[in-house]
Amino acid sequence: MNILYDERVDGRLPAIDQAEVLGALRSALPDLEILHRNEDLRPYECDGLSAYRTLPLLVVLPVRLEQVQTLLKVCHQRGVPVVARGAGTGLSGGALPLSKGILLVMARFNQILEVNPQGRYARVQPGVRNLAISQAAAPYGLYYAPDPSSQIACSIGGNVAENAGGVHCLKYGLTVHNLLKVDILTIEGEHLSLGSDALDSPGFDLLALFTGSEGMLGIVTEVTVKLLAKPQVARVLLASFNSVEDAGRAVAEIIGAGIIPAGLEMMDNLAIRAAEDFIHAGYPVDAAAILLCELNGVEADVTADCARVQAVLEQAGASQVQLACDEAQRVRFWAGRKNAFPAVGRISPDYYCMDGTIPRRQLARVLSAIAELSAEYGLRVANVFHAGDGNMHPLILFDANVPGELERAEAIGGKILELCVAVGGSITGEHGVGREKINQMCVQFNSDEITLFHAVKAAFDSRGLLNPGKNIPTLQRCAEFGALHVHHGQLPFPDLERF
Amino acid sequence: MSLAGDLSQDLLDQVKQALASNTPLRIQGSNSKAMLGNHVAGKLIDTRGHSGIISYDPTELVLTARAGTPLAEIEAVLAEAGQILPWEPPHLGPAATVGGTVAAGLSGPRRPWAGAARDHVLGSRVITGHGKLLRFGGEVMKNVAGYDLSRLLTGSFGCLGLLTEVSLKVLPRPRQCLSLRLHMPAHLALSALAEWGQQPLPISAACHDGEALCLRLEGGEGSVQSAFQRLGGELIDSRFWDDLREQRLAFFADSQPLWRLSLPIASGTTGLPGRELIDWSGAQRWLKSTAPAAQIRSQAAALGGHATGYSAVADSFTPLPAALLRYHRTLKQQLDPQGIFNPGRMYADL
Numbered sequence: 064m065n066i067l068y069d070e071r072v073d074g075r076l077p078a079i080d081q082a083e084v085l086g087a088l089r090s091a092l093p094d095l096e097i098l099h100r101n102e103d104l105r106p107y108e109c110d111g112l113s114a115y116r117t118l119p120l121l122v123v124l125p126v127r128l129e130q131v132q133t134l135l136k137v138c139h140q141r142g143v144p145v146v147a148r149g150a151g152t153g154l155s156g157g158a159l160p161l162s163k164g165i166l167l168v169m170a171r172f173n174q175i176l177e178v179n180p181q182g183r184y185a186r187v188q189p190g191v192r193n194l195a196i197s198q199a200a201a202p203y204g205l206y207y208a209p210d211p212s213s214q215i216a217c218s219i220g221g222n223v224a225e226n227a228g229g230v231h232c233l234k235y236g237l238t239v240h241n242l243l244k245v246d247i248l249t250i251e252g253e254h255l256s257l258g259s260d261a262l263d264s265p266g267f268d269l270l271a272l273f274t275g276s277e278g279m280l281g282i283v284t285e286v287t288v289k290l291l292a293k294p295q296v297a298r299v300l301l302a303s304f305n306s307v308e309d310a311g312r313a314v315a316e317i318i319g320a321g322i323i324p325a326g327l328e329m330m331d332n333l334a335i336r337a338a339e340d341f342i343h344a345g346y347p348v349d350a351a352a353i354l355l356c357e358l359n360g361v362e363a364d365v366t367a368d369c370a371r372v373q374a375v376l377e378q379a380g381a382s383q384v385q386l387a388c389d390e391a392q393r394v395r396f397w398a399g400r401k402n403a404f405p406a407v408g409r410i411s412p413d414y415y416c417m418d419g420t421i422p423r424r425q426l427a428r429v430l431s432a433i434a435e436l437s438a439e440y441g442l443r444v445a446n447v448f449h450a451g452d453g454n455m456h457p458l459i460l461f462d463a464n465v466p467g468e469l470e471r472a473e474a475i476g477g478k479i480l481e482l483c484v485a486v487g488g489s490i491t492g493e494h495g496v497g498r499e500k501i502n503q504m505c506v507q508f509n510s511d512e513i514t515l516f517h518a519v520k521a522a523f524d525s526r527g528l529l530n531p532g533k534n535i536p537t538l539q540r541c542a543e544f545g546a547l548h549v550h551h552g553q554l555p556f557p558d559l560e561r562f
Numbered sequence: 563m564s565l566a567g568d569l570s571q572d573l574l575d576q577v578k579q580a581l582a583s584n585t586p587l588r589i590q591g592s593n594s595k596a597m598l599g600n601h602v603a604g605k606l607i608d609t610r611g612h613s614g615i616i617s618y619d620p621t622e623l624v625l626t627a628r629a630g631t632p633l634a635e636i637e638a639v640l641a642e643a644g645q646i647l648p649w650e651p652p653h654l655g656p657a658a659t660v661g662g663t664v665a666a667g668l669s670g671p672r673r674p675w676a677g678a679a680r681d682h683v684l685g686s687r688v689i690t691g692h693g694k695l696l697r698f699g700g701e702v703m704k705n706v707a708g709y710d711l712s713r714l715l716t717g718s719f720g721c722l723g724l725l726t727e728v729s730l731k732v733l734p735r736p737r738q739c740l741s742l743r744l745h746m747p748a749h750l751a752l753s754a755l756a757e758w759g760q761q762p763l764p765i766s767a768a769c770h771d772g773e774a775l776c777l778r779l780e781g782g783e784g785s786v787q788s789a790f791q792r793l794g795g796e797l798i799d800s801r802f803w804d805d806l807r808e809q810r811l812a813f814f815a816d817s818q819p820l821w822r823l824s825l826p827i828a829s830g831t832t833g834l835p836g837r838e839l840i841d842w843s844g845a846q847r848w849l850k851s852t853a854p855a856a857q858i859r860s861q862a863a864a865l866g867g868h869a870t871g872y873s874a875v876a877d878s879f880t881p882l883p884a885a886l887l888r889y890h891r892t893l894k895q896q897l898d899p900q901g902i903f904n905p906g907r908m909y910a911d912l
Contacts, residue, residue: 181756181828204760226706233703239710240681253885260826261867262674262845265880266890266908267722268667271680271713275706292762315621321644321734361762363784420702422622452703492704500707507707511694518896519709523889535708 066115066473066498068161072540073532076163077142081120084143084165088123091137095130098122107166110148111213112156112499114415114469119146119160126171128248128284135282136252138165144531145250147278149190149221152213154416155497157225157277157533164531167282169220175199176285183290184243184260189220189283193227196288205290208235211493212401220283226275228493230326230400233451237493239274241289247273247281250524260287272519277495277534280523294359297325298369299393302381303350307331310352311426313379314450317356320375322368326357327451328400331430334407334445334458335399341406344399345392347383354381354450355400403447404458411443411460415472419483420454420492432482433457440475442468454492455483481506496534504534505541513538567628569612570687570695570726576607577724577902578693586905589720591630591662594655597872598666599719599879599907609661612726617701620645624684624701626729629661636660640732648676648733652807661725667717670807671767671778674827674842676733680716687727688715691898701729720904721912722897736766736780738787741802742795744775748840749831751775755843756828763789767803770840771813778803806841813839816850819875821858823847825867834861879908 070076085099098104099121108116120143125131138145144164151158151170160166172188175195179185180203185196193214197206210229211217217227223245228237235241244258258270273280304310310329317324330338330346330353339346346353354376358368369386376384387393399406407414421429430446437444443460457479461472480490480503490496490503504513516535520527536544580587586604613630620643627636633653640646650670651663664686669678685699688711699705699712712729715722746754751770758765764781777793778800779786805811814820823832827845832838836851851858855871859880862869871878882890887909894901894912906912 179828180760182826183759183828226710228704236677236681237704237706239713240677249889255886255889259824259867261824262827262842263678263717263824265868265870266882266886267718267893268680268714268716269886269889271710271716275710292760295762318623318734319621321737323733360781361764361785361788363788364782367782367784420704422619422624422701424619424622449704454704487700488702489700489705489707491707492702493706495706496708504707509696511690511692512696512698512708515690515692515694515696515711515897516708519711519714519893522893522896525892 066156066501067117068532072537072543074527074537076144076161076531079120079143079163084141085121087137087141088121088134092130092133095134096124098124107148107151107160107168110151110153110156110158112154112159112497114463115156115159115498117160117162119166120162120164122166122168124168124171131167131282131284132248132252132254134167135248135250138528139250139252139526142526142528144528146530147224147282149218149224150192150216152217153221153225153495153497154418155491155495155499157495157497157530158221159498161531169282170218172284178203180205182260184287185290186285186287187219188285190218193217193219193222200290204293206293207288208241208291209238212404219286219288223274223283223286224276224278225495226493228454230328230449232449232454233327234323234325235291239271242270242274242286243289244287245270245273245283246285248284249281250526250528254284255281258287275495277497278530279520279534280529294325296362296365297357297359297393298365299387299396300356300369300372300376301346301385301387301396302354302356302376303347303383304352304354304380305350305382307352307430308427309380310354311423311450313354313376313381315423316375316379317372320371322358322372324356324372324451325359326355328355329353329448329450330400330403331446333443334403334447337406337410337445338399338403341409342395342399342402344395346399350382355396400447407445407458407460412462412464415459415461415476417455417457417459417476417479418491418494419480419488420452421483421486421488423450423453425486425488426450429455429482429486433479436475436478440471442471442475444475449492452492453488477503498533501533501536501540502544504536505544510538510541513541567611567613567630573607573609573612573724573726574689574693574695577689580605580902581693581900584900585902587902589724589904591659592655592657594653594658595662595666595668598870600876600910602904602907604905607724610659615639616727622701623703623732624729625732626701626727627660628727629659629725631660633658633660633663644735645732646735647682647730649673649679649682650807651679654808660728664716664728665718665720665725671769671803671841674845675766680713682731683712683716683728684731685729686712686715686725689724689726691723691900691903695726699729703731719907721894721908723903738781738783739800740779740786740790741798741800742777742779742790742793743798744777744793744795745773746775748772748838751840752830752844759827759843765843768843769806771811772837772839776802811839813837813848813850818850818852820872821849821851822870822872823849823858823862823867824870825862825865829865829867832861832865834858882909
């Protein structure tokens with residue numbers, strides 16, 4: 064286990080006395096709610112990556128931005144690390160606490176400040192839930208496009224910090240494509256507005272830099288998101304295939320035909336069976352793979368595109384293509400996909416969700432390599448895939464109560480990510496690096512690139528107090544753990560062409 | 563695909579020499595965006611020899627090209643496969659390069675619907691102020707590993723490093739395209755656009771030229787036809803949008819200073835003296851005016867936006883607030899510690 068903060072390789076943290084910091088915060092912020100007893104801290108010891116837990120030094124629950132500003136100034140002055148947290152649904156441990164750091168919970172900033180239908184934007188506090196924005200915009204026929212599967216619970220501040228995605232990214236982009244402005248506080252307590260109410264702003268594109276920066280550069284205090292007009296209609300096609308290769312080819316051919324589906328999802332047989340067993344979505348349990356293709360827009364276009372896609376799917380060798388005949392069936396088709404994770408949770412005591420991206424043309428090759436790894440490590444892997452944008456979510460099934468299985472799951476997960484990098488992809492498409500993929504960063508980036516990332520960090524947080532240990536590994540860590548993979552001249556997957 | 567023209571090692575050597583001798587560099591492709599920002603007093607480093615499309619697979623929707631590749635070459639290759647650069651980058655000159663296009667970060671008429679230049683930059687290779695050739699991002703649609711340096715470099719006018727290669731997201735050309743013209747005054751056009759923006763209409767460009775509202779409809783045959791039936795108006799040649807993007811309309815012809823105002827999308831008329839052309843459904847205004855820069859900037863700021871001078875005036879970019887400028891300086895200092903990349907192009911001390 065090398066995931067929890069290790070001062071030996073992740074950098075020394077200042078020695079901090081809990082009582083002393085508590086006293087300083089109480090005198091500077093008498094009305095700030097601070098948790099300090101172990102039983103109160105316990106609920107905050109992890110985020111959505113619950114296999115890894117650390118009790119924070121203190122938890123603070125501010126309700127006013129001045130409190131956040133003062134807190135940051137105090138922490139900056141005293142050299143106390145700060146880890147920001149929204150709803151705590153992140154899957155990469157981005158909000159994993161530090162035993163020597165304060166956990167700053169932004170969840171109580173949960174007000175929608177403005178919904179402006181003419182300007183097609185909503186201005187919200189960081190603790191507002193993703194889905195709540197679309198709900199508030201719905202009376203105007205508008206919505207906020209990014210829809211991570213945790214959208215019922217995850218908050219927009221965290222979405223910005225992680226550059227959250229969802230199932231509609233190919234057509235509508237990630238969080239970064241759907242923001243106008245983000246207000247932040249730096250570790251020095253200085254307020255900056257990044258972006259603007261217009262479509263661009265003078266200077267460097269710091270809005271893009273901050274999006275997905277995992278709480279390393281500043282604390283999000285307000286977000287202005289773009290709203291889009293709701294499409295008139297949405298239709299879903301469900302196609303079954305006897306091989307994943309055929310399904311992969313069908314994806315390329317749909318896009319080659321000039322069609323950009325709103326969603327294009329693939330599931331392999333294990334995922335299909337788990338989902339069908341759980342949701343009864345009407346999936347063909349004997350198919351090697353299914354594709355779900357959603358087309359949305361104006362009625363006439365959607366009807367025409369459905370016919371085109373159907374022809375492409377049949378041409379590509381689909382054994383069966385079904386068009387959801389009504390809204391109820393459409394929702395049921397999606398329910399199977401959207402519940403794929405909990406469905407897999409029913410067939411295995413534990414599962415570990417990966418998030419690599421690959422160029423789509425590598426799909427068949429990557430899936431067969433995953434199958435080989437699965438056999439080698441003796442763990443089942445179910446594959447759920449945002450096929451349209453090349454974002455894979457292999458789910459590694461294991462039982463944490465069986466000694467060694469968690470370690471094997473971590474090992475195969477690391478191999479899968481290295482495989483994604485080897486075929487020209489990335490270790491994370493939408494879940495973020497956080498703590499989980501910190502070692503794999505050393506595979507995707509060389510030491511000069513990692514050094515440049517540290518330079519960016521230093522421009523905003525020269526003392527490294529915001530979320531230390533996340534997102535960007537130290538060179539010491541890469542030397543120790545990354546070295547296993549690349550620096551001994553023995554590349555993983557030597558048979559693959561390098562990119 | 564052309565593989566000739568890999569001069570990255572040569573460019574890297576030039577940067578290393580500049581670092582060794584502390585010589586500022588003026589990075590230049592075809593110099594088609596010279597009207598933006600300040601003149602850089604530095605040794606010329608020409609990117610045009612480093613040219614060629616490195617990879618392009620239409621089914622992956624990604625194209626990777628060297629910085630000196632002519633934008634026109636890229637657009638021609640995409641057109642053969644029925645694809646486009648969705649943000650319609652302005653060339654502003656016959657030999658514009660893709661590196662300059664990304665470094666300037668400008669976007670054309672489709673911007674409010676398709677996104678900006680930076681929204682389509684997936685990855686880059688860049689020579690840094692530490693004399694290294696590094697790679698950030700990649701050729702995949704979704705990639706959140708590390709900081710998004712490719713998007714930070716987009717629109718930074720070469721002040722943070724020398725782009726040598728970019729990977730761009732491309733899209734299929736819409737099946738159907740119709741352009742139309744509706745006679746109505748500007749204020750009515752703006753309120754109509756604010757209303758239509760809340761509806762799922764296939765509008766992909768909207769401009770008021772002083773007399774009439776010009777709209778482009780793009781999408782499937784059905785949606786474009788039904789929107790045309792609903793909106794009416796006279797059909798015009800869709801090359802109008804190329805002329806708008808390239809500043810070839812009569813509006814741009816006279817010798818008065820040209821300003822670009824970037825405003826919130828539902829802003830009303832600006833009330834500034836001079837002639838105004840509305841683009842981006844109201845979010846971009848072209849202004850021909852002899853009014854003082856301070857007046858134009860303060861009015862743009864009052865409306866929630868900013869103004870950029872396009873007439874080769876000094877200080878074309880809107881000054882930054884003090885706190886933001888401080889972090890721009892620290893970022894420049896970190897990424898280009900010797901200050902050799904395009905010093906002063908955007909702001910005096912960056």
